[in-house]
Amino acid sequence: MGELTGTRQTGLSIDLLDHDDPRQYSERNPAFLYIQSLPSEASRITVTSFTARFVRHWNAMVSESFLPQHLAAFSVADIEYEAEDEQARDNRNFKTAIAAPWRTLTNGIFVAVMEQVRRATVDNPRSDQMNPSTYNSYLAAIKGIARKAYLARLIPSDEFNLIADNRSIKYTREKGTGVLIEEVQEVVDMCLQEGTKAGLRDALLFLLLFGCGPRRSELANIDLRDVDLIRGRIVVTGKGNKKRYLRLQPYTLDILMEWIGEAEITEGALLRRIARGDHVAHYSRAGSTKVTQYDSSRKMAGQNGNVPARSPRITAAGIYDIVKRRMLANPKITRIASPHSFRRGFITFLHRKGVDVITIAELVGHDNVNTTRGYITDLEEQLDSAAQLISFGQQDAP
Numbered sequence: 001m002g003e004l005t006g007t008r009q010t011g012l013s014i015d016l017l018d019h020d021d022p023r024q025y026s027e028r029n030p031a032f033l034y035i036q037s038l039p040s041e042a043s044r045i046t047v048t049s050f051t052a053r054f055v056r057h058w059n060a061m062v063s064e065s066f067l068p069q070h071l072a073a074f075s076v077a078d079i080e081y082e083a084e085d086e087q088a089r090d091n092r093n094f095k096t097a098i099a100a101p102w103r104t105l106t107n108g109i110f111v112a113v114m115e116q117v118r119r120a121t122v123d124n125p126r127s128d129q130m131n132p133s134t135y136n137s138y139l140a141a142i143k144g145i146a147r148k149a150y151l152a153r154l155i156p157s158d159e160f161n162l163i164a165d166n167r168s169i170k171y172t173r174e175k176g177t178g179v180l181i182e183e184v185q186e187v188v189d190m191c192l193q194e195g196t197k198a199g200l201r202d203a204l205l206f207l208l209l210f211g212c213g214p215r216r217s218e219l220a221n222i223d224l225r226d227v228d229l230i231r232g233r234i235v236v237t238g239k240g241n242k243k244r245y246l247r248l249q250p251y252t253l254d255i256l257m258e259w260i261g262e263a264e265i266t267e268g269a270l271l272r273r274i275a276r277g278d279h280v281a282h283y284s285r286a287g288s289t290k291v292t293q294y295d296s297s298r299k300m301a302g303q304n305g306n307v308p309a310r311s312p313r314i315t316a317a318g319i320y321d322i323v324k325r326r327m328l329a330n331p332k333i334t335r336i337a338s339p340h341s342f343r344r345g346f347i348t349f350l351h352r353k354g355v356d357v358i359t360i361a362e363l364v365g366h367d368n369v370n371t372t373r374g375y376i377t378d379l380e381e382q383l384d385s386a387a388q389l390i391s392f393g394q395q396d397a398p
Helices: 030-037 041-061 086-099 107-121 132-151 157-164 181-193 197-212 216-220 250-262 296-304 316-329 339-352 357-364 369-373 379-387
Strands: 233-237 243-247
Touching: 030 041, 030 086, 030 132, 041 086, 041 107, 041 132, 041 216, 041 316, 107 132, 107 157, 132 157, 181 197, 181 316, 181 339, 197 216, 197 243, 197 250, 197 316, 197 339, 216 233, 216 316, 216 339, 243 357, 316 339, 339 357, 357 369
Parallel strands: none
Antiparallel strands: 233 243
């Protein structure tokens, strides 16, 4: 493993913040500023995860570690603590991100750390190439932090320009495969046969994913007040804070009503964490239906040991884990599916049933119908079939 030296940059600007200015660790911490500026909780969690991994690789390459052991560990298995849950993981990632010595960031450090990240994240051992999407995610996160570092007067303008000059990788995204309605019914039946609240919740989750085609972050953010049981609709907030309705099938509505009753949900998050013993999580204080994942005062105070109260709401990452676990547990299902596979399956199913692409785009919250077309897995087959309708050298009988 390579080692970085000389991380203290030579000041090329006379207007940088003093090295002993405490604001660099609080109100001018660039990682904190950038993460807080992101528009959604899902974005903040994702960017924090990429940033934390970048920082841990950075820490592993310098001669003197700048992270304490519990933050430097890449895996919780390397920490002599009990297993960490989603909230603890997100907290640890955030603390790692803001603990980095961002004022020492240079383009040379960025390139060196990204090379180490590449070696650790290549999908194919025979390939030297990092997944372009993964690389671009790291690049966007660190460039965003570098910009905040420049604006906070932590790094000089020429260093920021060098970092910003790193270009993202252009690539063509390969189409994934959508799940089939038969597979959805299989996993829903399996969940309901358990006779548990966890099984009921997960059955509802799968019915919503395939029956309405939402993004997992949209599902995670549904509150009880968003549900209209009379009309069979749920309002969700998508990208760009645009609202739309998820329109429920009668069967899904029945399962939804059963879940609300069994889980005794009277306010707040619709989809909840479930602890051992099949206990549904509830809010600890009356009226406390909002727990901010990245509350600024508490997070920065987190250095003093304070941790935000944990929300009973299931996270987008939790939804991903449920889908992966449930699909793998069913012996009749061989594909590896993600929540997005259900969104793709929903779009493809409706297209096969003759629903026009404009209507489908409205249902899934796409501004551009071309985005919707990109989800249709059998579009090429249909185009080939349509082209074959024209037959040269043959004439229809009169």
